[in-house]
Amino acid sequence: LVENGDTIVVDAEEGRLDLAVEPGELEDRRRRWRPPEWKLEQLKRIAGRGGLLYNYATMACSASMGGARRCPKRLPA
Numbered sequence: 001l002v003e004n005g006d007t008i009v010v011d012a013e014e015g016r017l018d019l020a021v022e023p024g025e026l027e028d029r030r031r032r033w034r035p036p037e038w039k040l041e042q043l044k045r046i047a048g049r050g051g052l053l054y055n056y057a058t059m060a061c062s063a064s065m066g067g068a069r070r071c072p073k074r075l076p077a
Helices: 024-034 040-047 052-059
Strands: 008-009 016-020
Touching: none
Parallel strands: none
Antiparallel strands: 008 016
C-alpha cells in the first residue's frame, strides 16, 4: 500500500512505523491492491530445480519472521 513519495513516520521510542496517508486514499489503495504473482516458476527457470536460489526461495521464511532458512518436516524421497 506504500507508494513512492509517501511519508513514513518513524517513532523509535514506541517502536512504530506509520504511513502518513489520508484514510480515504489508503482505502482506495486497499481496494485497488492485488497480490503480486508468485515467482517460483521464474526462479526455477533461472536457478534450476535444486539450485541455491530455488532452495532459498522455497525454504526461507520472510524477513518479518527472521529471514532464516527453515527445514522441511519431511525430506523428499
